[in-house]
Amino acid sequence: xxxxxxxxxxxxxxxxxxxxxxxxxxxxxxxxxxxxxxxxxxxxxxxxxxxxxxxxxxxxxxxxxxxxxxxxxxxxxxxxxxxxxxxxxxxxxxxxxxxxxxxxxxxxxxxxxxxxxxxxxxxxxxxxxxxxxxxxxxxxxxxxxxxxxxxxxxxxxxxxxxxxxxxxxxxxxxxxxxxxxxxxxxxxxxxxxxxxxxxxxxxxxxxxxxxxxxxxxxxxxxxxxxxxxxxxxxxxxxxxxxxxxxxxxxxxxxxxxxxxxxxxxxxxxxxxxxxxxxxxxxxxxxxxxxxxxxxxxxxxxxxxxxxxxxxxxxxxxxxxxxxxxxxxxxxxxxxxxxxxxxxxxxxxxxxxxxxxxxxxxxxxxxxxxxxxxxxxxxxxxxxxxxxxxxxxxxxxxxxxxxxxxxxxxxxxxxxxxxxxxxxxxxxxxxxxxxxxxxxxxxxxxxxxxxxxxxxxxxxxxxxxxxxxxxxxxxxx
Numbered sequence: 001x002x003x004x005x006x007x008x009x010x011x012x013x014x015x016x017x018x019x020x021x022x023x024x025x026x027x028x029x030x031x032x033x034x035x036x037x038x039x040x041x042x043x044x045x046x047x048x049x050x051x052x053x054x055x056x057x058x059x060x061x062x063x064x065x066x067x068x069x070x071x072x073x074x075x076x077x078x079x080x081x082x083x084x085x086x087x088x089x090x091x092x093x094x095x096x097x098x099x100x101x102x103x104x105x106x107x108x109x110x111x112x113x114x115x116x117x118x119x120x121x122x123x124x125x126x127x128x129x130x131x132x133x134x135x136x137x138x139x140x141x142x143x144x145x146x147x148x149x150x151x152x153x154x155x156x157x158x159x160x161x162x163x164x165x166x167x168x169x170x171x172x173x174x175x176x177x178x179x180x181x182x183x184x185x186x187x188x189x190x191x192x193x194x195x196x197x198x199x200x201x202x203x204x205x206x207x208x209x210x211x212x213x214x215x216x217x218x219x220x221x222x223x224x225x226x227x228x229x230x231x232x233x234x235x236x237x238x239x240x241x242x243x244x245x246x247x248x249x250x251x252x253x254x255x256x257x258x259x260x261x262x263x264x265x266x267x268x269x270x271x272x273x274x275x276x277x278x279x280x281x282x283x284x285x286x287x288x289x290x291x292x293x294x295x296x297x298x299x300x301x302x303x304x305x306x307x308x309x310x311x312x313x314x315x316x317x318x319x320x321x322x323x324x325x326x327x328x329x330x331x332x333x334x335x336x337x338x339x340x341x342x343x344x345x346x347x348x349x350x351x352x353x354x355x356x357x358x359x360x361x362x363x364x365x366x367x368x369x370x371x372x373x374x375x376x377x378x379x380x381x382x383x384x385x386x387x388x389x390x391x392x393x394x395x396x397x398x399x400x401x402x403x404x405x406x407x408x409x410x411x412x413x414x415x416x417x418x419x420x421x422x423x424x425x426x427x428x429x430x431x432x433x434x435x436x437x438x439x440x441x442x443x444x445x446x447x448x449x450x451x452x453x454x455x456x457x458x459x460x461x462x463x464x465x466x467x468x469x470x471x472x473x474x475x476x
Contacts (some may be wrong), residue, residue, distance in 0.1 A: 003030040003214070005475060006234060006247035008221045008262065011087020012461060013448040014253030015204035016124065016468030021476060022213040030214045030245060031204075032236055034258075035061060035083035037217040038200070047082075047090035048201070050191035050310055054091050055080040061091055065257055067374040067412070069295075075410050079374065081255055085217060086200025088255065088414075089461060093311040094191040096125075096143050099456030099463040101176045107453045109422060109434045112470075114176055120469040121462070124199075127188075130170050140202035141465070143172070145186035146313040151306030152346045153313045156326035159398040160184040160316050168317070171458070184316040188462075191310050199465050219243070222368040224250065224266035224444065226282050231444035251445045251475055253468070257361060259450045260288045260419035261372050263431075264363035268438065278366045283440040285431045287420055288361030288372070292455035294323075294413035295378040296351040297388045299395045300404040303346045305329045316398075317353075321457070322391040324398070325349035348399060350391035351413050353457045356381040361419050376412060415460050417449035435474040447471040 005021050007014045010033035022029040038044040046054035046061050055062050061084035069075045082088035098121055101114035118134075127135035128144040136143075149157050161167065161184065168185035190197055207213055219238035224231050233246040252259040263269055267282030270289060274281050306313075306328040316324040327347050359376040379385055392408045420438075423430020431439065432451050438444040449464050456463050 001030070001243065002246045003028045004247065005029045005249045005251065006245055007031045007251045007253055008234060009033065009087065009252065009254035009258060009448065010085045010200060010204060010215060011082060011253060011255055011448065012089035012199045012464045013468035013471075014251075015086060015199040016465055017251060017253060017447055017472050017475065018213060019203040019207040020469060020472035022207055022210050024476070025210075025212055028212045030216065030247070032219050032221055032234065032245065033085055033215065033217045034063075034220040035085065035217065037085050037215070043084060047084060047086055047198075048195050050094050050194050050196035051308060053093060053311060059091075065371055065374055067376055069376045069410050069412060070379040071377060072379060077412060079257070079412070079414055079416060081257060084200075085204065085215070086198045089198035089465070090196070090200050092198075092461060094189040094196055095312060095459045096141070096188045096190045096462045097458035098172050098466070099458055099460070100174050100179070102179065103454070103456045105176065107422075109424065109453065111434055112422070117466055117470060120466045124465050124469050127172070130173065134173055134175060140206070141190050141199065142192050142197060143188045143190055144192065145188055146309070147186070149313060152301070152303035152328055153306055153309075153326055155303055155402070156316075156348070156398060157184055157314055159400070163398060165316060171315070180317075182317050182319045184314060186314050187312055189310055194308075199468070220368075221254070221262055222265065224262060226266060226441060229440065230442040249443050249445070249475055251447050252450075253448045255448055256291070256416045256419045256450045257372065257374070259446050259448055260361050261363070263287050263420060263438070263446070264372070265366065265368055268441065269363060273363055277363045279363065283438070285439060286429055287431055288363075290358040290418065290421070290429060291361055291416055292355065292358060292418045292452075293376055293416045294351045294353055294455065294459070295355055295357065295376070295384060295388060296349045296411045296413045297392050297408040298411045299348045299350065299392060299399065299408050300345050301348055301399045301402045302404055303402055305346055318391070318394070320387060320390065321352060321354045322387065322394075323351045323353050323458075324391065324395055325351065345404065348395045349411070350388060350395050350408070352384055352387050352391070354455070355384045357384050374416075378410065378412075413459065415455065417452040417455055417460055420446045420450040422451045422453050436471050437474070445471065445475055447475070
């Protein structure tokens with residue numbers, strides 16, 4: 001099987017990239033997706049219900065990876081990644097906040113300043129609440145906010161305003177000359193009438209009828225075949241067994257874990273780690289060497305659950321770089337949709353949005369079935385721990401008597417990124433250049449959260465969708 005462009009992963013970036021490239025009828029695009037298609041009614045139900053997170057034990061649309069959150073003591077957790085057409089954008093909470101202008105301008109990369117990325121943010125969305133030059137009007141993803149809070153969200157918002165925090169109506173309303181203040185406000189959501197409409201449904205699904213677009217589901221990529229410094233095919237295992245898909249251009253959009261794993265299995269990564277795993281080195285690059293995520297501390301509260309609403313409706317942002325999140329239900333209820341467990345209460349998340357800590361993703365075997373070792377190393381920077389502790393104190397003050405205990409627990413925002421960083425030509429920590437091309441390998445790109453040079457000051461989903469839209473210009 002041969003195509004012009006082969007995209008590995010039909011997630012938030014890959015779905016957009018596939019739609020953009022296949023719009024040219026002369027370009028044959030094939031997408032490989034390890035998970036199922038939404039043609040199965042049970043799959044469709046899981047990924048469209050925006051009022052729950054389909055990541056529990058019964059889910060058929062996620063893949064789980066073990067991670068070590070902290071080193072002293074060791075605290076373990078699981079990372080869930082969407083394994084379905086739509087990727088993690090089909091299983092998340094619908095949070096669609098953009099990265100801030102200062103994030104992109106701070107990267108210092110040609111083609112990625114705020115003025116470069118804003119047109120792509122506008123192109124991917126239709127904002128149903130706000131107009132003007134900062135908001136899209138014709139994009140496939142509808143964005144809107146909850147306008148009236150009740151239940152636990154109202155309790156939190158009222159407490160924040162009583163504590164002196166201002167109301168911020170538009171968390172996507174930041175501009176370089178008018179940065180957003182800290183404050184509390186509604187989360188921009190890509191949930192419409194209780195239905196989650198992510199990039200898979202908004203971009204890829206409408207394009208599926210195009211003659212030049214082929215989507216191979218339940219097909220897992222195991223290695224990139226590289227000949228004389230050029231990526232020429234991807235070896236896969238599909239429903240009918242092994243298959244080798246050749247292409248003129250290959251793009252990895254399998255997510256921060258999946259893309260990094262595939263690069264390392266293919267001989268692209270740190271020489272010492274690949275050699276120890278028994279993988280011949282093709283390109284000695286720092287894949288997985290300095291990852292980032294948003295560490296989160298969780299405080300249980302005894303607020304009354306808010307029924308029939310998304311998991312997160314509002315957040316409080318602070319001048320200290322924290323995002324305080326009043327989740328509308330307990331974790332069990334968010335995952336299962338059941339609300340009958342009296343021990344499963346809502347909780348407040350305290351996330352640090354510009355952490356200093358860096359983690360790593362490490363290949364340990366040449367066997368594609370053996371997952372990489374993931375270490376977040378959240379406690380490696382004392383300043384991060386101090387900031388989270390201060391944020392937890394603020395959360396307790398806002399919760400007042402509703403805080404169930406003095407004890408918080410470590411968690412993660414599930415925003416792992418930076419496993420294959422973009423960088424300038426003189427940046428020895430970069431894996432891809434500013435056009436997402438893998439260094440030293442022809443015809444190979446990475447387009448997903450792997451390439452973020454630094455983690456954004458908001459959750460990365462909207463930024464990842466923008467990446468797919470922006471990078472189509474480079475791959476084309």
